[in-house]
Amino acid sequence: MFEILEKQRLNPTVVRLSIQADWIARHAKAGQFLILRPKADSERIPFTIFKADKKAGTVDFIYQIVGATTLILDSLKVGDTLCDAVGPLGKPTETTGYTKAIIVGGGVGCAIAYPVAKAMADQSVDITTITGFRSRDLVILQKEFSALGRHTLCSDDGSCGIHGLVTDVLAKQIEQKDTGDLLVFCVGPLAMMRAVSNLTKTHGIKTLCSMNPLMIDGTGMCGCCRLSVNGRMRFACVDGPDFDGHQVDFDEAIARLRLYGYKERQDYEHACKLLEVNHE
Numbered sequence: 001m002f003e004i005l006e007k008q009r010l011n012p013t014v015v016r017l018s019i020q021a022d023w024i025a026r027h028a029k030a031g032q033f034l035i036l037r038p039k040a041d042s043e044r045i046p047f048t049i050f051k052a053d054k055k056a057g058t059v060d061f062i063y064q065i066v067g068a069t070t071l072i073l074d075s076l077k078v079g080d081t082l083c084d085a086v087g088p089l090g091k092p093t094e095t096t097g098y099t100k101a102i103i104v105g106g107g108v109g110c111a112i113a114y115p116v117a118k119a120m121a122d123q124s125v126d127i128t129t130i131t132g133f134r135s136r137d138l139v140i141l142q143k144e145f146s147a148l149g150r151h152t153l154c155s156d157d158g159s160c161g162i163h164g165l166v167t168d169v170l171a172k173q174i175e176q177k178d179t180g181d182l183l184v185f186c187v188g189p190l191a192m193m194r195a196v197s198n199l200t201k202t203h204g205i206k207t208l209c210s211m212n213p214l215m216i217d218g219t220g221m222c223g224c225c226r227l228s229v230n231g232r233m234r235f236a237c238v239d240g241p242d243f244d245g246h247q248v249d250f251d252e253a254i255a256r257l258r259l260y261g262y263k264e265r266q267d268y269e270h271a272c273k274l275l276e277v278n279h280e
Contacts, residue, residue, distance in 0.1 A: 002036070002082040005058060010140040013065045014108055015074060016050065022057035024049070024087045030119035031093030031112070031210065031242060034061065035218040036085040038073040045069050046215045046237075048112040049088060059085075062111035062140075068267035089218045090241050094208065095119040098183045100126040102173060104166050104196055106188020107133060110141050112210050113187050121148045128152075128173060132166035132192070135159045167195045179205050186210075186245065190254045197245030207245035211236045213253060214260070228252050 006018035024034055033048045051060040065074050076082070093116045101120055105113030110131050120127050128150045133139050136159040145151045152169050153161030162169060170184070186196045187210035200207040213236050215225040220238035227234050228249035234240065 002085045004076055004078050004080050004082070006060075007078050010062065011138050014062060014111075014138075014140055015065070016060060016062045016111075017073075018058050018060045019082060019085065020057060021059040021085055021087075024085065025052040025057045025059050026054050028052035028059065028088040029092035030095055030115040032088035032090050033218075033241065034059065034085050034087030035089060035215070036073075037083040038069065038076060040083050042072055042083065043069050044216060044218070045073075046089075046218060048115070048210075048241075050111050050115055059087075062108065064108045067264040068271035071271045086218065090237060091239075093119070093185070093210070093242050095123060095125070098125050099181055100177070101128075101183040101185060102170065103127060103129045104170060104184065104186040104188070105129070105131045105145075106166060106186075106192040107138065108140070109188030109192075109210070109212075110145070113185070114141055114144055116185055116187075116210075117145070117148055130154070130166050130169050130173075132156070132169075132188070133160070165195070166192060167199050170196060171199060174200075174203055174205070179203055182206070183208065184245075185242075187212075190250055190257060193245060193248075194250035194254075197248070197250070201246045208242045209245040209248060210241050211243055211248065211253065212241070213257060 003020045008016045010016055028049045033046050035044050035046045037044055047061040047063055050062050063070050065071055103113050103117040117127055117129050129145045130152050132154045134156045154164050154169055155161050182205050184200050184205055184207045186193050193209045197207050213225045215237055216222040218237045220235045225236040229243050230247035
């Protein structure tokens with residue numbers, strides 16, 4: 001049983017859940033994810049593990065309400081149980097062997113960037129973090145990032161932090177650093193990761209991107225999460241989710257992610273109606 005122990009709303013559409021998941025908590029590492037179903041008739045959806053407490057046997061993850069299943073997930077309350085949860089899945093992020101790194105997170109992708117930054121900080125890697133959001137009301141996890149050390153917040157509309165894109169801040173920081181053994185880790189919207197990768201490629205800086213394609217089974221059998229990396233087909237669930245940003249075909253990944261946008265909207269609207277009826 002995967003009981004919901006805590007539920008915290010971080011902004012109007014982003015929520016942090018803590019669940020009882022002993023086995024997952026004991027084995028989880030930074031960058032890995034789990035796949036869950038809120039109810040028996042729900043689709044399977046992946047979420048990166050934000051925090052795992054091995055002693056307590058708890059796992060925290062952060063989700064954004066964007067479709068029918070996340071809406072159904074959000075209807076659950078503390079004390080309710082998830083139908084099932086499987087994990088940890090995917091390869092852990094490489095956090096050892098580096099002396100300095102810049103961690104870049106965009107939007108809800110910051111929920112993935114933080115555990116990677118925390119793992120590196122715990123290993124005495126000299127880290128700098130950059131987070132970007134469209135506006136102030138969407139900002140999440142700033143206290144957590146700031147507690148790790150050097151941190152820059154930026155916003156598209158200038159309502160908080162620096163007015164500009166994460167790539168603007170990253171470009172300035174690259175100019176000020178010795179980039180010889182620098183790692184850039186980036187996660188967020190695909191267009192943002194493409195822009196970061198294009199920037200770092202011109203400087204020859206190793207860049208890892210945590211990819212978030214469509215996913216179903218999480219074990220490499222369905223092929224839904226396929227990506228083109230260095231001209232080869234790879235699966236994000238078993239070969240990733242982290243890939244060399246300079247080798248990812250972002251144009252293809254963006255096109256595939258948009259394929260079912262209309263269906264996502266339709267299912268979301270249908271779920272809204274069902275939840276309204278059940279509430280009545």
